[in-house]
Amino acid sequence: MDSIQNRITAFVKLGAFLSQFSQEKIAKKESVEFNDLFFDGFKHQIKLAQENNTWFTKDNILFSLESWSNALTKNNLEEWVSKNSINDATAKTVAIVMAGNIPLVGFHDFLSVLISGNAVLVKQSSNDKHLLPFLAKYLEYVNSSFKGNISFTEQKLENFDAVIATGSDNTARYFEYYFKNKPNIIRKSRNSVAVLTGKETEEDFAKLSNDVFQYFGLGCRSVSKLYVPKDYKFDAFFTGMYAKKDIIGNAKYANNYDYNKAVYLMSEFDLLENGFLMIKEDESYASPIATIFYEYYDNEIDLKIKLHQDKEKIQCIVANNFIENEIAFGETQNPKLWDYADGINTLEFLSKI
Structure with a gap:
């Protein structure tokens, strides 16, 4: 893996690519790299994602893409990683078992693993399988050092050093047993x-x-x-x-x-x-x-x-001035990069595996 700055630059470029897909409109921008290769293909993936899961309306998919585009700025990414120590020396393979309840629900984990200099092995939910592999290909184009460090599997997870798994309370019990010998973050229903x-x-x-x-x-x-x-x-x-x-x-x-x-x-x-x-x-x-x-x-x-x-x-x-760490009305679906699911700092976890 190359330097943290190069990885940040790659995700900034991904954010620019995603900025073409908003609830207001889908519009091609001349300034976006590799658009001729990826723009029409991603429009097709959005259509496939809608057909595959009827909860994934066009509006909901575009809301998610727009949210990620807003998050993936140079300022946001630099502020986020500056809050954590990232050790570039020891790249590990981190498996991610993703949920499929909302579009790109596992993207923050995917981003965390790659930005921290590790390789990612993704097991997607069948409910949300179209968008992320395509965006991963885009990342490999803007930064070739990601090639060989991003893989997807539908088989049993093998050859990994740590795992981040999200599921229901029932599947979490299975995860806790199955991954008990690996460093892990197991997320349950909340x-x-x-x-x-x-x-x-x-x-x-x-x-x-x-x-x-x-x-x-x-x-x-x-x-x-x-x-x-x-x-x-x-x-x-x-x-x-x-x-x-x-x-x-x-x-x-x-x-x-x-x-x-x-x-x-x-x-x-x-x-x-x-x-x-x-x-x-x-x-x-x-x-x-x-x-x-x-x-x-x-x-x-x-x-x-x-x-x-x-x-x-x-x-x-x-709430409004009721309790510490509350979120303002209307803001739950606009988390910052450092608003971690379940309050577990993913980058900190990754720095210790």
């Missing part, structure tokens, strides 16, 4: 919550609708649970959510909405709904699609203690 106080503005709720509905709520950074004060009235919340009413036009989402509503009604659960979102009082963190759970709290101190005790289950806490 959800995100929002703490409401009753002082939220209309704008806060409109922003929160992004945290709830982006990627249909399938991401671990998607808000699936609300904490609300006693006797809270949900009118303002529903008004804010109305910005995303068109989501019910997605057939798969609509089917989930109808199914979950029928189950709740047959079980005679109390629920409030507005035609495209249901809210139900429930102590769980993981809510079904088209549903948000909520729980009442009596006082803020008890709630802070509970959130701290359950931190292994929570990815993000959306």
Whole structure:
């Protein structure tokens, strides 16, 4: 592997390539390297990704690409790596087992392994298999030292020094057993919550609708649970959510909405709904699609203690001046490079293997 600066430059070029694909438009830029080879091909991969997984709408894929384009700037990458010691001397092979719940969900791990000077062995989810191999080819073109250091497999993982694996709570148990003899990061299911106080503005709720509905709520950074004060009235919340009413036009989402509503009604659960979102009082963190759970709290101190005790289950806490490390309304799907999943510093882990 060559120098850290050259690797940063390669990812900056990848960010420039991705900047051509945004929700607003897909437009070719003359200044982007190797566009003649890759631009039309990547448009085709976006189409294949949509066909392969109907949760991966064009909008959701482009939102992910745009987010990564914004993250992969020279300033962001340099600030990120400067926070960690990167040892170029000892390249290892790091296996990554990726989830497939949202487009390019495993990209941060992929980036971390390569930027730290290691080789990557990727086992993708069948739900998200089209985008990353193509972007890996682009990286190999802009920096030939990546060739031979990026590989994908559908077989059993072999010949690796460490592993980063993401899955459900059930698969995590299997991972913990299977990878027990290797340095590892094993990620389980997590959800995100929002703490409401009753002082939220209309704008806060409109922003929160992004945290709830982006990627249909399938991401671990998607808000699936609300904490609300006693006797809270949900009118303002529903008004804010109305910005995303068109989501019910997605057939798969609509089917989930109808199914979950029928189950709740047959079980005679109390629920409030507005035609495209249901809210139900429930102590769980993981809510079904088209549903948000909520729980009442009596006082803020008890709630802070509970959130701290359950931190292994929570990815993000959306709030306004409530708790440390909170995330502002509307910002859960715009993490910085140093906002690590599960709060585990991937670069630090990689520096010690």
